[in-house]
Amino acid sequence: MSRITLIDPAKATGRTSEQLAQIKGAFGMVPNMFKAAANSEAALTSMWGAFGALGAGRLGAKLGEQIAVAIADRNNCNYCLAAHTGLGRKAGATANEMSEAQAGRSADPRTAAALTFVLAVIDARAGIETADVEALRAAGFDDEEVVEIVAHIALNLFTNYLNVALDVPVDFPGVRLTRAAAA
Structure with a gap:
């Protein structure tokens, strides 16, 4: 059991809601890791942005x-x-x-x-x-x-x-x- 609340995407607001919708579009669901990170808009933004940036990087x-x-x-x-x-x-x-x-x-x-x-x-x-x-x-x-x-x-x-x-x-x-x- 998680030591923190996993944010329900249906109850998220603002930028967090937008990012969780993008994550759902990418994965077909919102993985629990992102629900945990969504407790902090800054942490979620950092994590999701890093995945996007590195996904477009040269390493493949x-x-x-x-x-x-x-x-x-x-x-x-x-x-x-x-x-x-x-x-x-x-x-x-x-x-x-x-x-x-x-x-x-x-x-x-x-x-x-x-x-x-x-x-x-x-x-x-x-x-x-x-x-x-x-x-x-x-x-x-x-x-x-x-x-x-x-x-x-x-x-x-x-x-x-x-x-x-x-x-x-x-x-x-x-x-x-x-x-x-x-x-």
């Missing part, structure tokens, strides 16, 4: 979702793992690609480099080495893409923390955390 939806599941697993976020696994499949990733990404791996060298970087940033709480960024460049990422990866990390930390801290009920098909099972 598939890599964005692979990054999201790696971070969700690392942070024991059942909600984000479930949501982003499904979204990754819709973005063209296979079930195996999403499972591998969840563990921070990929058969694609470029994706593998991105996931290695992401987990290094998470594990070191951003205290990475120059060599970590250079490994991304060696895999073909330019500075714009490096910054975009960091933006994906920040957005996913926000959503992971929101969902875990506030115990937001998962409303997507469940996916088993691997890090939690290994701990």
